[in-house]
Amino acid sequence: MGPKHLFSGKRRVEIATTIAVGNFNSGSTALRMLSKECGCRVGAITISYVLERDFRRIKQAEKAETVEAKRRMVEVARAITLAQQEFLVAEGGPSSVSGGF
Numbered sequence: 001m002g003p004k005h006l007f008s009g010k011r012r013v014e015i016a017t018t019i020a021v022g023n024f025n026s027g028s029t030a031l032r033m034l035s036k037e038c039g040c041r042v043g044a045i046t047i048s049y050v051l052e053r054d055f056r057r058i059k060q061a062e063k064a065e066t067v068e069a070k071r072r073m074v075e076v077a078r079a080i081t082l083a084q085q086e087f088l089v090a091e092g093g094p095s096s097v098s099g100g101f
Contacts (some may be wrong), residue, residue, distance in 0.1 A: 018034065019031060019034060022034060027053070027054040027057055027058075028049075028050040028051075028053040028054050028057075029050055029051075029054055031050065032046060032047065032050045
């Protein structure tokens with residue numbers, strides 16, 4: 001709503017900040033409440049979309065918090081580190097050394 005490469009007035013920046021903070025704290029429900037506060041009519045389709053979007057967001061967050069998901073994240077991080085180490089060994093060490101010309 002307020003891209004960095006375009007000039008945005010104070011009011012637009014305040015609105016974009018309010019939307020971002022509300023979305024972070026309350027999910028899509030905050031956008032519905034903000035629309036209602038601004039005097040925009042909120043229809044049934046918007047309400048169902050907001051509820052579905054929040055449901056998917058919460059379900060995904062709960063899934064990411066499981067023990068299995070955390071175990072997979074650790075395995076992926078270890079695999080990446082191992083692949084980087086193997087690459088460095090195959091290439092003959094780091095490409096740049098501090099103080100080396």
